[in-house]
Amino acid sequence: MRKSSLLKRSISEFCVDGILITDIANVRYLSGFTGSSGFLIITKNRPIFVTDFRYQEQAKKEVKSFKIIIQNVELTECIKKLASKYRIQKLGFEAHSISYQTYKKLLRDNIKLRALFDTVEALRLIKSREELSCIKTAIRRAENAFKKLRRFIKVGVTEHELAIKLEGLLREEGCKNVPFGVIVAAGLRSALPHAQPTNKALKRGDFVLFDWGGECDGYYSDMTRTVAIKGRYLQKHKELYSIVLNAQERALKAAQPGTKAALIDAAARDFIAAQGYKKHFGHGTGHGIGLAVHERPVISWQSKDTAEEGMVFTIEPGIYVPGFGGVRIEDVVHIKKNGLAVLTTLPRNLKVL
Amino acid sequence: MRKSSLLKRSISEFCVDGILITDIANVRYLSGFTGSSGFLIITKNRPIFVTDFRYQEQAKKEVKSFKIIIQNVELTECIKKLASKYRIQKLGFEAHSISYQTYKKLLRDNIKLRALFDTVEALRLIKSREELSCIKTAIRRAENAFKKLRRFIKVGVTEHELAIKLEGLLREEGCKNVPFGVIVAAGLRSALPHAQPTNKALKRGDFVLFDWGGECDGYYSDMTRTVAIKGRYLQKHKELYSIVLNAQERALKAAQPGTKAALIDAAARDFIAAQGYKKHFGHGTGHGIGLAVHERPVISWQSKDTAEEGMVFTIEPGIYVPGFGGVRIEDVVHIKKNGLAVLTTLPRNLKVL
Numbered sequence: 269m270r271k272s273s274l275l276k277r278s279i280s281e282f283c284v285d286g287i288l289i290t291d292i293a294n295v296r297y298l299s300g301f302t303g304s305s306g307f308l309i310i311t312k313n314r315p316i317f318v319t320d321f322r323y324q325e326q327a328k329k330e331v332k333s334f335k336i337i338i339q340n341v342e343l344t345e346c347i348k349k350l351a352s353k354y355r356i357q358k359l360g361f362e363a364h365s366i367s368y369q370t371y372k373k374l375l376r377d378n379i380k381l382r383a384l385f386d387t388v389e390a391l392r393l394i395k396s397r398e399e400l401s402c403i404k405t406a407i408r409r410a411e412n413a414f415k416k417l418r419r420f421i422k423v424g425v426t427e428h429e430l431a432i433k434l435e436g437l438l439r440e441e442g443c444k445n446v447p448f449g450v451i452v453a454a455g456l457r458s459a460l461p462h463a464q465p466t467n468k469a470l471k472r473g474d475f476v477l478f479d480w481g482g483e484c485d486g487y488y489s490d491m492t493r494t495v496a497i498k499g500r501y502l503q504k505h506k507e508l509y510s511i512v513l514n515a516q517e518r519a520l521k522a523a524q525p526g527t528k529a530a531l532i533d534a535a536a537r538d539f540i541a542a543q544g545y546k547k548h549f550g551h552g553t554g555h556g557i558g559l560a561v562h563e564r565p566v567i568s569w570q571s572k573d574t575a576e577e578g579m580v581f582t583i584e585p586g587i588y589v590p591g592f593g594g595v596r597i598e599d600v601v602h603i604k605k606n607g608l609a610v611l612t613t614l615p616r617n618l619k620v621l
Numbered sequence: 622m623r624k625s626s627l628l629k630r631s632i633s634e635f636c637v638d639g640i641l642i643t644d645i646a647n648v649r650y651l652s653g654f655t656g657s658s659g660f661l662i663i664t665k666n667r668p669i670f671v672t673d674f675r676y677q678e679q680a681k682k683e684v685k686s687f688k689i690i691i692q693n694v695e696l697t698e699c700i701k702k703l704a705s706k707y708r709i710q711k712l713g714f715e716a717h718s719i720s721y722q723t724y725k726k727l728l729r730d731n732i733k734l735r736a737l738f739d740t741v742e743a744l745r746l747i748k749s750r751e752e753l754s755c756i757k758t759a760i761r762r763a764e765n766a767f768k769k770l771r772r773f774i775k776v777g778v779t780e781h782e783l784a785i786k787l788e789g790l791l792r793e794e795g796c797k798n799v800p801f802g803v804i805v806a807a808g809l810r811s812a813l814p815h816a817q818p819t820n821k822a823l824k825r826g827d828f829v830l831f832d833w834g835g836e837c838d839g840y841y842s843d844m845t846r847t848v849a850i851k852g853r854y855l856q857k858h859k860e861l862y863s864i865v866l867n868a869q870e871r872a873l874k875a876a877q878p879g880t881k882a883a884l885i886d887a888a889a890r891d892f893i894a895a896q897g898y899k900k901h902f903g904h905g906t907g908h909g910i911g912l913a914v915h916e917r918p919v920i921s922w923q924s925k926d927t928a929e930e931g932m933v934f935t936i937e938p939g940i941y942v943p944g945f946g947g948v949r950i951e952d953v954v955h956i957k958k959n960g961l962a963v964l965t966t967l968p969r970n971l972k973v974l
Contacts, residue, residue, distance in 0.1 A: 302817065303815060304815070320903070320904070321814065321903025321904055322813075322814035322815040322903070322904050323813075323814075323815060324903070324943075325812060325813045325943055326813055326815070326816070326817075338903075340903060341923070342923070361721075363720065363721045363722035363725070364720050364721075364722045365720065366720065366721050367716065367717050367718065367719065367720060367721070368714075368716045368717075368719050368720070368721055368724045368736055369716035369717045369736070369738065371721045371724075372716070372736070383721055383722070383725070385722065431792075432789060432792040432793065435788070435789075435792070436785060436788075436789045439781075439784075439785040439788070440785065444802070444817060445802050449797070449798050459678060460675075460678045460679055461674070461675040461676075462656060462657070462675040462676060462679070463679070464655065464679075464797060550673070550674025550675070550677070550691075550693060551673070551674055551675050570694070570695070590677075590678055
């Protein structure tokens, strides 16, 4: 298997006897375990999966080609025992996933440690055909749920009711969970990029921002649409929409294999700035998506990533004017050998409901 | 305010110039911020709340008595700037919440660091009247949702359908989110303590385990009921039920102010062991609950906690027999000055539906 052979190379490269994997998305990626508590120790000869009593039966079904150990002591004590049993003198660990507290406890147990950065993340950055297929299904589920939601989007219904309804529809489409609480933000509230749905009812002429995602076999999707409720709305809102749409198209055009992520971000950002809304677009243009809803590549002005064949990420510029309202449009894209495929299929033009 | 004055005492006690709070539940506890990204720096004279552009408007509404700073750089860079601006030479940080990676970056920026353990957690351990009231509402919402679910629990309906329905009902009761994916496990699958709902349909005579929780203003509840579907069921399943019920009652009786958590655990565990099911009860007897669904006190054989007035935790013994099935009964309790109040009100006896 590609994944484990690459990790074994890391074992030699980093001069360790084993690698501890505690990031639960990485645990799932490498072992197939879908539960919420477990870790891996990968040595040259033997990959070990450790969980507790609660996941005993599930682990037997899901985790193939790993030795399964059920423990009833806490992480550090368990690692100490395993290190002694399997003669692990120097253990690599995921620096982003082990807390300073756990690190100190492991040191106290006389285990030699080596911090690893981006080991599994670098593998997850490039999606396999199977992973891409899961993400596509997660997108399809999210889109189908939203299509079914449309007839409920009307004057008088609250943000909260729409959010509950959409979450129910996502579950009905087969999503085992949702990547994040659905965002529904109407009128002035659309100026809050991460608004929690409230009991505010939709009014004629409101712009309503929906941000939601689907799931399939642990892989997520993420998308945003801003729709308008029939009625009289301000010319400015339509202008914002067309600026954001234009900005998104520029970023989509920029997202080619070999392009620096910071340049993809700039394609959207510079256009929005040129229209006079620089300070109203404060978040990054996108983020990788897969087993986590936010993962590498980072598509922002600070990013050091470069778009490569096999990457999957969002493109989601927005403009948010406090006291007025906002617009965001978000799609998921896949970088192919010779260009880009937009995986989201729902139309991007302004929909009036 | 009690919370911040206790933290200021910590600043003197630990000889630091400021305390960095990054655990998002602790951020909410201290500042009132309900978003998912933000941190605090508390100095002797000035409490600072930091978040990014997405939460700008929300922070203004929610975070009172903190100076609000909107940043567009990553955590460590931002801390470096603030440390220089507010002359923080030595910064206390939450050892469980800062990753080794972040710790190393901060060190590189020449900030002197001091690891703090259990600083805010020790405050959260004892619930105020307001917090208790939120937890009670979260329990009430969870109970009402389950009462409404009952008429859907019948032969032919799937675990997954029931889970979706219950989540929808929880949201309708007013829960802004759910603390964890609802567990519905029927028949043999009730032997999996943390089962994910499947497309398995309920059969006559099945025992079905439900584990779910409600929410109110960020505070959670958690409860489990195992019900029987009309039909012929094995005597052994009824026996398991009565053993678990008896074990739970013993733990409830043991949970008095001043009792060691390990003894509360033993009250349930020893009884289950005496009935011959020692190896079939592998998890702890309970856990604290509040802004996190699992927090201190830990009610297990390894715990060093002691029950004290103001604590709120679950009591949830279970027996899980692989290839047969399982039973768990879970309530939330509140330790009062002179004894214990069981906050969950749904009857605990075996319900046949």
